Amino acid sequence: MDRSEWLNRLEALHVRRRGGEALSEGDQAWYRQARGALLSSAVDIQARMADVDGPRRSSIRVARPVQVLLEAPGWHEPTMTLDLSTGGFAAALEVPPPVDEWIKATLLLPGGPLTATVSVVSRRVNHGLARLAFAFSEPTEALTRRVEDAMVDGLLEQLVFWEDVLQKIEG
Numbered sequence: 001m002d003r004s005e006w007l008n009r010l011e012a013l014h015v016r017r018r019g020g021e022a023l024s025e026g027d028q029a030w031y032r033q034a035r036g037a038l039l040s041s042a043v044d045i046q047a048r049m050a051d052v053d054g055p056r057r058s059s060i061r062v063a064r065p066v067q068v069l070l071e072a073p074g075w076h077e078p079t080m081t082l083d084l085s086t087g088g089f090a091a092a093l094e095v096p097p098p099v100d101e102w103i104k105a106t107l108l109l110p111g112g113p114l115t116a117t118v119s120v121v122s123r124r125v126n127h128g129l130a131r132l133a134f135a136f137s138e139p140t141e142a143l144t145r146r147v148e149d150a151m152v153d154g155l156l157e158q159l160v161f162w163e164d165v166l167q168k169i170e171g
Contacts, residue, residue, distance in 0.1 A: 010034045011156050018110065018149060035152060042155060061085045062154040067108040070118075070134075072097045081107070084151060086144045088118060088135040096123065096130045102137060109150050116143055 001009070013031040017023055023031060042060040064084040068091060070077045075098050081089040089107075097103055097120065105118045118134040125131075136143060 006034065007156075007159055010038065014152055014156060018153075035148075038152065038155060039148065060151065060155075061090075062151045064150060064154040066150060069106045069108075070097065071104040071106075072099055072101065074098065082131070084147060084154075086136075086139060086147050086151070088121070088133060090131060090133045093130050093132060094128070096120075096132060103134070105134060107147075109146055110153065111146065111149070114143060114146050 010031070013023060013027055014035070017031065039060060042062075061083040062085070064081060066081045066084060066089070068079055068081055068089070070079065070091070070093075075095075077093055077095060077097070079091045079093055081091050083090050089105075102117045102119055105116050107114045107116070116139070117137040119137060120132050121135045122133040123130055139147075
């Protein structure tokens with residue numbers, strides 16, 4: 001199977017699965033293997049591009065804007081994620097949370113809102129805007145699956161775009 005066929009099959013199965021359609025055992029097995037290969041390859045590529053002295057990522061971060069509502073006692077902030085991973089997300093905020101305690105995050109993912117508890121794991125301020133990285137407190141299997149679906153959406157959008165570019169260049 002060439003690159004275009006593989007990508008088209010993965011995208012078609014992903015769309016069918018996300019739409020709630022039951023896949024055959026063969027399609028489900030192929031999809032799980034291909035999805036795992038896509039995510040694993042993306043982690044490897046990001047690891048090669050990252051700081052070699054820093055900790056190795058076990059999960060890819062996808063530049064994926066997702067609406068999120070952050071809430072703590074006496075504070076709430078609607079914003080967009082800058083990136084997303086199964087471990088958490090980053091967001092830019094004008095008004096950071098008043099506490100470093102647990103924060104309720106409601107991510108508006110395809111298929112409905114996903115609520116999780118997060119904590120701030122890093123904070124950088126630049127020109128009055130704070131970039132905060134949030135970690136999920138206890139990522140459940142359901143949370144991980146939903147976030148991975150959104151990540152695969154983002155990766156497939158990028159891959160399909162670049163596949164179209166490559167086809168035009170090669171053609």
